[in-house]
Amino acid sequence: MKYKLGDFVRFVDEKMEGYVTRIINDQMIGVTGEDDFEIPVLATKVTSVHGHSKLVGDEEEAEVEAIIPGEFKSKGVYIAVIADAKANSVVHLHLLNETSYQLLASVSTEQNKQYKGEFAGSIEPRGHAKVYSAKLADLQLWPKLIFQVLFNTKQNQPVLNPLNVNEQFKAKDFSGAKKQVPFINQLGWMIQLDEAELVIDAQKLKESFFKPAEEKQVVAKPQYEIDLHIEKLRDDYQFLASSEILNIQLTNFKHALDAAIVHQMPDITFIHGAGNGILKHELHKLLSKNAKVQTFMDARKEKFGYGATKVVLK
Known part of the structure; x- marks a missing residue:
């Protein structure tokens, strides 16, 4: 199969085009167009669209902002999930780097013990890269995504341990409100991959049991x-x-x-x-x-x- 999820293709016999949103088998793929309907088609009946206008986040080299001394950030590696501008049922996953490190990243998928590399490359500080695309309605069919990240900088900063995250996305990951995604300037869901581990302070937990009950919450006046x-x-x-x-x-x-x-x-x-x-x-x-x-x-x-x-x- 020469096509992968997220490829933009055009039908050979019809005036239609769209994104590959499903690999049905070795011969068949599902293609979703602007009308958000997925059409099963033989892989031989479509062709890749070379030179297709790039989506936001497809830039090979993202613009790098100057790193201001004293503002070095060591945390802030996210997956941003953003709907396609034309086919709303298709979402693109961007690896977003809010840190001051250069990221050397690899993204692979695993499903039924079958592995496939989806992305490999570097992401500059305050940069991003599109690493995967799929149909949101097929969330339960998504493979597990494996993120491996190395942190690199020429500045005098501690060497961080590599980041290894296996993420099987679920509906609850998209239950919150969308927010403006930095550097991409579109609404989407953001999931932090390098979130700090929760450390429980036993003493504070003990003290919380003896705190007086908080005052009753004020009820906000609703709209008419x-x-x-x-x-x-x-x-x-x-x-x-x-x-x-x-x-x-x-x-x-x-x-x-x-x-x-x-x-x-x-x-x-x-x-x-x-x-x-x-x-x-x-x-x-x-x-x-x-x-x-x-x-x-x-x-x-x-x-x-x-x-x-x-x-x-x-």
């Missing part, structure tokens, strides 16, 4: 309009089952309603969408049993259609 669409509540919604999504939406609804009652707000509107009506039904069932609710109704139809409920509080 609360959007319960799951994509507004969680970044990892594509990994959640329908029952989990409903529970998350109801939990956010209850917290917002309780906060509105605490702050004696006159009303609050919950945006639940039209959909299949399950969430709306559950909200109305809870509202009908709440003694602090005076009434509830469909919110302004000209703004929300039938996808929102306005709650008037006592």
Whole structure:
């Protein structure tokens, strides 16, 4: 198989192109285009696109920032996971170097005791390199990624031990909010590979048992309009089952309603969408049993259609 995950290819017989997102067998691959649909195709029916416009992070030599004396950083090796600008279902894994060391890095994959080298090269301080690409929806099929890193500098700094990390990515790794990735300037998930080991201070742990209870947390006043669409509540919604999504939406609804009652707000509107009506039904069932609710109704139809409920509080 001459193709690997992340290769950009063009169909021989059709005006289509995309990324290789699955190696099905020795003859077949899966190609995902801009429409985010994966198409199985014979490897002989596609061709590599040479000179394809580089993605952010594909630069062979990343721009190196000057290292300011006194600001030498020895920690900060990350994997940044960023969605492709065209095919959103495809993500690219970048090895990100926030340290002041030059990294000599190797990235390999292992699946069913089959090993394959994916990347080998150097990454300058405050630089990055794309090391792997895959389809996020196929996360459970991803191989284990093996990261091996040596640290090099000409400055008078301690010699660090090599970094060896085996990472089998799971949905929980992408459960947090996306953040702006340094040097790439795109939103993505960041996973630190050289995170310091947790050291438990037995004395502090003992003292914590005798600390007085903290004051009750202040309840923040909610907005007058609360959007319960799951994509507004969680970044990892594509990994959640329908029952989990409903529970998350109801939990956010209850917290917002309780906060509105605490702050004696006159009303609050919950945006639940039209959909299949399950969430709306559950909200109305809870509202009908709440003694602090005076009434509830469909919110302004000209703004929300039938996808929102306005709650008037006592």
